[in-house]
Amino acid sequence: MTAALELIGVTSGYGSSPVVHGVSLQIAPGEILALVGKNGMGKSSLLKTILAFLPVWDGAVRIDGRDVTRFPPHRKRALGLAYAPQEQALFQDLSVRDNLRLGLADDRSFEARLADVSGWFPVLTARLSQRAGTLSGGEQKMLIVARGLIAEPRLFLMDEVTEGLQPSVVDRLADVLATTRRERGTAMLVVEQHLPFVLGLADRFAVFKRGEVVDAGPVDAGSAARIDEHMRL
Amino acid sequence: MPDLATVHDVTAPTPLSSSSRPLLRVAIAALVAAAAIVAGPFVLDTYTVNILVRAFFVAIAALTVDVLWGVSGTLTFGQSAFFGIGGYALAIVFTQFGFGPGEAMLAIGAAVGATVVVAGLVGWLSFYPGSTPLYASVISLVLPIVLVQILYSGGTFTGSSSGLVGFESFDLTLEAWFRLSGLAVIATLVATTIALRSDAGRVLGAMRDNDERCSYLGIDTARVRIGLLVVAAVIAALAGFGYVGFGAVAAPENAGFVFGTQLVVMVALGGRGSLIGAVIGAVVIEVASAYLSSSLPFVWELIVGVAFVAVIVVLPGGLLGGLRDIGRAVRRRGAAASAPVMLRTLEQPDAAPERDAIVVEVSGLSKHFGSLSVLSKISFTARQGELVSLVGPNGAGKTTLIRCLADGRERSEGSVRIAGHSIERLPADRIVGLGLGRKFQAASVFETLSVADCLRVARVRRERPSFLKTSPVLTLPAAARAVVESSGLVERLGDEAQFLSHGLKQALELAMVLALEPKVLLLDEPTAGLTRAERQGFAEILTGLVARERLCVLIIEHDLDFVRLISSRIIVLHQGRIALDGSVADVVDAPLVREIYTGRSASDGCGVTP
Numbered sequence: 001m002t003a004a005l006e007l008i009g010v011t012s013g014y015g016s017s018p019v020v021h022g023v024s025l026q027i028a029p030g031e032i033l034a035l036v037g038k039n040g041m042g043k044s045s046l047l048k049t050i051l052a053f054l055p056v057w058d059g060a061v062r063i064d065g066r067d068v069t070r071f072p073p074h075r076k077r078a079l080g081l082a083y084a085p086q087e088q089a090l091f092q093d094l095s096v097r098d099n100l101r102l103g104l105a106d107d108r109s110f111e112a113r114l115a116d117v118s119g120w121f122p123v124l125t126a127r128l129s130q131r132a133g134t135l136s137g138g139e140q141k142m143l144i145v146a147r148g149l150i151a152e153p154r155l156f157l158m159d160e161v162t163e164g165l166q167p168s169v170v171d172r173l174a175d176v177l178a179t180t181r182r183e184r185g186t187a188m189l190v191v192e193q194h195l196p197f198v199l200g201l202a203d204r205f206a207v208f209k210r211g212e213v214v215d216a217g218p219v220d221a222g223s224a225a226r227i228d229e230h231m232r233l
Numbered sequence: 234m235p236d237l238a239t240v241h242d243v244t245a246p247t248p249l250s251s252s253s254r255p256l257l258r259v260a261i262a263a264l265v266a267a268a269a270i271v272a273g274p275f276v277l278d279t280y281t282v283n284i285l286v287r288a289f290f291v292a293i294a295a296l297t298v299d300v301l302w303g304v305s306g307t308l309t310f311g312q313s314a315f316f317g318i319g320g321y322a323l324a325i326v327f328t329q330f331g332f333g334p335g336e337a338m339l340a341i342g343a344a345v346g347a348t349v350v351v352a353g354l355v356g357w358l359s360f361y362p363g364s365t366p367l368y369a370s371v372i373s374l375v376l377p378i379v380l381v382q383i384l385y386s387g388g389t390f391t392g393s394s395s396g397l398v399g400f401e402s403f404d405l406t407l408e409a410w411f412r413l414s415g416l417a418v419i420a421t422l423v424a425t426t427i428a429l430r431s432d433a434g435r436v437l438g439a440m441r442d443n444d445e446r447c448s449y450l451g452i453d454t455a456r457v458r459i460g461l462l463v464v465a466a467v468i469a470a471l472a473g474f475g476y477v478g479f480g481a482v483a484a485p486e487n488a489g490f491v492f493g494t495q496l497v498v499m500v501a502l503g504g505r506g507s508l509i510g511a512v513i514g515a516v517v518i519e520v521a522s523a524y525l526s527s528s529l530p531f532v533w534e535l536i537v538g539v540a541f542v543a544v545i546v547v548l549p550g551g552l553l554g555g556l557r558d559i560g561r562a563v564r565r566r567g568a569a570a571s572a573p574v575m576l577r578t579l580e581q582p583d584a585a586p587e588r589d590a591i592v593v594e595v596s597g598l599s600k601h602f603g604s605l606s607v608l609s610k611i612s613f614t615a616r617q618g619e620l621v622s623l624v625g626p627n628g629a630g631k632t633t634l635i636r637c638l639a640d641g642r643e644r645s646e647g648s649v650r651i652a653g654h655s656i657e658r659l660p661a662d663r664i665v666g667l668g669l670g671r672k673f674q675a676a677s678v679f680e681t682l683s684v685a686d687c688l689r690v691a692r693v694r695r696e697r698p699s700f701l702k703t704s705p706v707l708t709l710p711a712a713a714r715a716v717v718e719s720s721g722l723v724e725r726l727g728d729e730a731q732f733l734s735h736g737l738k739q740a741l742e743l744a745m746v747l748a749l750e751p752k753v754l755l756l757d758e759p760t761a762g763l764t765r766a767e768r769q770g771f772a773e774i775l776t777g778l779v780a781r782e783r784l785c786v787l788i789i790e791h792d793l794d795f796v797r798l799i800s801s802r803i804i805v806l807h808q809g810r811i812a813l814d815g816s817v818a819d820v821v822d823a824p825l826v827r828e829i830y831t832g833r834s835a836s837d838g839c840g841v842t843p
Contacts, residue, residue, distance in 0.1 A: 014732060038764050039736025086735060086762065087675065123628065134602070137674045137758065138627025138791075160735075163761040164674065166626050166791055167831040193764050231764050 002065035004029045004155050004187035005050070010059035012049040019045040021211040022059065027155070030185040032177075034198040034219070036227055037208035043191045044086060046208070047157050050189075051083055052076060063155065078105070080154035084144045084161050086191075092133030096124055096143060099132045103147035117146050120176045121169075137164045145173065149180060155187045156180075162194040170194065174201050199223055256427070263423045270415030274408040281520075282411050286479055288519035289414035293421050293472035295499045295515040296508060297465035302497065303506030304429060305461055306441030307366060310493040311355065311373030312469045314380045317488020318351065319344040319470030320477030324397035325390065332401040344470050351376075352466035356459030369458075377490040384485045396484035403478050410479050417475065418512060421468065425508055432689060432698035435682070437461065439690040442679040446742075449639065449677075451665035451694035451749060502544055504551030513552060574685040574726045576717070577708045581750075588783045589616045590653070592668070592753050593638070598647035600633055600809075607633050608809045611647070615802075617752070617783040620775065622796040624789075624820075625806035626829055631789045632674060634806065635755045638787075639664060639671045652752050665694065670751030674758050674789075676738035680731040684722055684741060687730055688713070691745035712778050713747035716740055719770055735762050747778075754778075756788040760795060768792070772799050793831065797821055805830075 003026040013019040019042040027033050035043055048054045050061055052073045061069045063079050071079075082103075090099050100117060101110050118125035121142040127135065132143060145161050162170045174197055180186050192198035199205065199219050206216040207230045215230060217223070274282055294316045301309045322344035330336045355376055359369035384391045391397065405413070428434050440447050440454050447454050477483045486492060495518070503514025518537060525533030548555035593615040600608040608630045615621050623631050637644040638651070641659040649656045652668045661671075679687045685707050689698075692708065707726075709717065717723050720740035725733065730741060739759060746754065760768045776799055778784045790796050796803060796817070803820040805813040807829050813820050820826060 039762070039767065040734030044735065136628040136630075136632060142627070160762050164627070164758050164791065167793070169627060193762055195765070228765075231766055 001028060003027060003062070004031070004064060005189065006062040006065075007050070008060045008062070010046075010049060010061060011057045012045065012054045013057065014045075014054070018057065019211050020049055020054075023211070023213055024059075025206060025213060025216070027187045027189060029154070029187050030181055031204070032181060032188040032190060032202045034202035034205040035189060035191045035208055036193075036195065036198065036205060036231075038231055039193075041208045042211040043208050044159055045211075047083070047159055047189070047191060050157060051081070080151075082148035082151050082153035082156045084148045084156070084158045086159035086163070090132040090140055090143060090147075092131070094132055095129050096132055096135070097128040099143055100124075100128075100147055100150055103150040105151065113150050113152075117150060120149070120172070121146055138166060138169065141165055142169065142173075145176075149176070152184060153186060155189070157189045157191075159191045160193060161190075162192065162197050170197055173197075177201055195224055195227060199227075256430075259423060259426055263419050266419050267416060270412055270419065273415065274411050279407065282407055284520055284523040285516070286407070286410045286414045287476060288516045289411075289418045290472045290476035290479070291496075291499075291519055292418050292512040292515035293475075294469045295496045295503075295511040296418075296421055296425060297469045297472075298496045299500045299503075299505065299508055299511035300425060300429070300437075301462065301465050303500060303508075303511075304441065305437040305458065307359075307373075307458065307462075308370045308497070309373040310370065310490055310497060311376040312465065312496055313490065313493035314377040314488055315348050315352065315466040315469040316473035316476070316492070317377070317380060317384075317483075317485075318348050319473030320483045320487055321384065321391065321397070321473075322347060322470075323402070323474050323477050324392075324400060324483035327400040327402060328397055332403075337403070341471075341474065344474050345467055348466050348470040349463055352463040353459065355466075356462040359462070360455040360458045373493070374490055377488055377493050381485050381489045384488060392483065394485060396482060398482050400481060402481040414475060414479070417472075422508060422512060428700050429508070430703055431700050432702065432704055433693075433700045435686050436690055436693055436698070438682055439679045439687075442681055443677060445661075446673075446677045446679065446745075447690070448661040449665060449671050449673075450691050450745065451662050452690075453660075453662045498541055500551075502541055502551055504553030504555075504557075507551070507553045507557075510551050510553035517552070573705060575706045576714065576723070576726075577706050578714050579708050579710045579750075581710060589618055591616050592652045592785045593787065594648075594650035595638070596648055598634075598637055598649065599645050600630070600637055600643065601645045606809055608637065608644075611809075611811055613804060613811065613814060615753075615785050615787065617785050618779055618801075620779045620786045620788065620799055620801050622788050622790050622800040622803045623806060624791070624793070624796060624803060624826075624830065625812075629806040630809045631806055632757055635671065635757055635787070635789065639669060639755060665749060665751075668752035669755065670746040670749045670753070671755040672742055672746050672757060672759055674761070676735065676742045678730045678733075678738055678741050678745065681729055683727055683729055684733070685726040687741060687745055688717070688748055691748040694749065709744070709748055710750050712774075712782060713744045715777070716744040716747060716774060719774065720744075736764075736767055739763065752785065754784055754786045756786065758789050758791065760790065760792065768795055775799055793821055 005027040007023050007025050009022045009024055011018055011020055011022050023046060037043055045054060049056060052071060056069050060067055063076065063081065068076055068079065091102065101107060104110055104113065114125065123139060124142055124146055132140065135143065141161060141164055148156055162173065165173065177188065178201060181188065190198050190202060202219050204216065204218050205223055205227065206213045207227060209230065215226065294312050298309060298312050301307050323340045326336055326340035326343060355372060359372045385393055387393060429437065436452060436457060440457065444454050473487065476487065499514035499518050500511045502518065503512065504510025522533060522537060525536060529536070544552060550558065591614045596612045598608060598611040599606065611634060623634065625631055638649055640661045641656040641664060651664060654667050656664050656667065679690065682690065688707055688709060720737060722737060722740055722744065725737065730738065733741060743759060760771055763771065772795065775786060779786055800817050803815065803817055804811055805820060805826060812825060813823055
């Protein structure tokens with residue numbers, strides 16, 4: 001089967017200093033991969049490279065078997081890629097409704113898709129006409145995730161989406177993501193510090209260290225301890 | 234943890250050179266340029282010398298635009314007005330009273346005095362609390378238009394649309410004017426370079442990057458901006474004074490907004506923010522315009538315009554930026570080498586362990602947005618040596634509460650006392666002065682400043698910075714230094730903050746806030762995005778601070794295990810009210826917390842992390 005996402009020896013960085021060193025990994029359709037590791041190891045930079053916000057210096061990026069290494073971000077999005085960035089990335093002066101609408105390429109299906117959002121995060125649908133900038137930090141996070149999911153992506157990249165969410169919403173989010181994957185076969189790459197959340201969700205994990213994958217494997221009972229070991233070193 | 238009370242120096246491993254070298258380079262360049270200016274009249278023809286004198290005075294005005302726009306981030310079209318005020322002060326005084334040494338002094342006094350008054354007023358209007366940078370730009374555009382209207386309606390006093398001519402001015406030879414104006418450009422350039430590189434000058438770059446963070450480091454940014462505008466305006470006025478003194482013609486065009494816009498174009502062409510680029514841009518445009526306008530009288534403006542667009546498209550950094558890129562490519566060197574930084578611990582008396590005064594006193598605090606009530610009737614107190622966690626569902630009003638404590642203009646009702654002082658309606662920078670430090674939810678640092686410079690800006694309120702010197706020593710309170718060392722920031726002191734990872738930015742902001750030596754520390758989800766090991770380290774730092782320095786810490790946090798580990802007390806906010814306030818044991822397992830927050834039953838455990 002063709003992988004939803006395949007990286008082959010990808011290297012990238014800022015200015016003249018490389019941050020991601022020859023990373024190769026694969027995510028099958030409907031598979032969830034947890035990307036974990038200490039801060040400053042290049043996890044967010046890897047996501048930005050996949051999305052083409054950082055140029056690929058070397059190697060190749062394939063989506064559904066197609067070489068998209070040189071595609072600009074908007075063309076990748078058209079292939080069914082969605083991204084929930086870590087930094088607050090909302091249109092602060094637009095309403096919650098307009099922010100969600102911008103997640104869709106086709107505006108006409110918006111009202112129908114809105115029903116999904118109210119199932120995921122009722123608090124958002126209660127505030128549709130409020131300016132996104134006036135939402136609390138946690139609510140903004142929910143909006144970022146909802147904006148990505150509303151497009152029914154084939155591949156969803158998430159960067160620290162549980163940050164600032166109350167525990168019950170983190171549980172809800174895990175349910176939402178698991179259901180989405182089950183029902184729509186969405187592949188996901190989840191960068192996360194919240195290990196219980198991400199290990200509860202993912203099929204496989206990869207540990208990132210200094211721009212390289214240093215350990216990887218299926219998620220099982222021993223994974224948490226194995227990852228902890230890497231985080232301490 | 235190392236013994237924090239001892240003073241020991243660490244020199245961070247930053248690349249290259251001693252800190253005196255850049256200044257030496259400036260001095261050599263200035264001497265070479267001065268020699269060229271002195272020799273200039275011997276090799277240049279009279280026409281060129283004539284044009285260059287005017288170009289030099291214009292270059293000084295362009296330099297002030299670069300400082301305001303390129304360095305401090307305020308785009309201004311109004312420096313032409315001050316240039317005009319200086320020129321007209323001379324023209325009016327010499328027309329009315331004739332020329333003489335006394336009259337010359339009067340003219341200078343009038344030029345400076347009028348400029349200070351107008352610039353002070355314009356600055357106050359532009360940087361009034363709550364104004365935006367765009368607002369300041371619009372006012373700068375209005376100023377020259379109004380001034381030109383006044384000049385037009387001034388009759389024979391201002392010469393109306395034809396300006397003032399035929400007055401007697403300074404009797405200097407062309408060569409003397411050339412040397413005077415040329416040396417004035419060099420002197421202004423050198424003085425500005427030194428001042429901007431100094432410890433005090435760094436604040437301007439910090440304000441451009443992040444005005445809000447500056448306020449929350451106790452810097453009155455409006456006052457700094459007004460002061461800077463007044464100084465820049467006086468320099469522009471003196472340039473105008475020289476310009477009109479040389480030509481003995483004062484024309485309304487020299488005060489108009491077209492000229493003001495040209496100054497901006499000169500800066501953009503030469504390279505914004507580089508200072509010398511402004512001078513190069515001004516001289517190139519003035520000289521090219523002079524030659525082209527005589528040989529191609531109708532198309533020269535078009536040619537200058539096309540050249541400008543071409544330069545901006547091909548070299549977005551301006552002429553100088555382009556040269557610098559080439560130089561960098563040739564030398565194959567990455568970021569500019571920064572001076573080494575010597576870390577030193579501030580000597581502080583140990584806080585008495587029994588200190589437990591009430592330092593936060595909130596009573597009846599409410600916050601409404603229109604009819605929406607976000608906080609209602611919040612009352613609580615907190616003491617020194619207490620670590621109070623604020624927990625509650627997303628949207629409960631936690632961040633709003635922090636904002637109401639840190640900025641006197643935020644709350645709708647109620648009173649807040651910090652360290653015994655009522656905060657009234659004080660702006661954030663004044664409340665920092667009462668002993669409050671606030672760390673934002675999303676890391677808020679100065680992106681284009683180095684890590685060391687970010688920390689230095691945080692010390693500005695405590696240590697009057699020098700306008701002349703750049704200190705290689707970075708003195709930090711023990712707490713801030715502990716964060717810098719334990720987080721690994723110590724190895725990145727010379728790097729720009731924008732290249733730091735998320736976790737390191739959070740640590741940097743915390744260190745900056747601790748550098749204020751606060752009595753009360755407000756932390757908004759400081760551990761978000763940190764690994765468990767990092768959280769552990771952070772918990773140790775926090776509990777250490779509370780125990781050793783008797784800090785009062787208010788922290789918003791979602792991780793209940795972390796809260797349990799560090800807190801002496803927990804306040805639960807729910808729908809804008811205090812739902813619970815009590816000890817850790819009382820609150821964490823309360824049924825209400827389970828119901829509204831964790832959404833799990835007690836047997837599952839309440840924490841996020843197992």
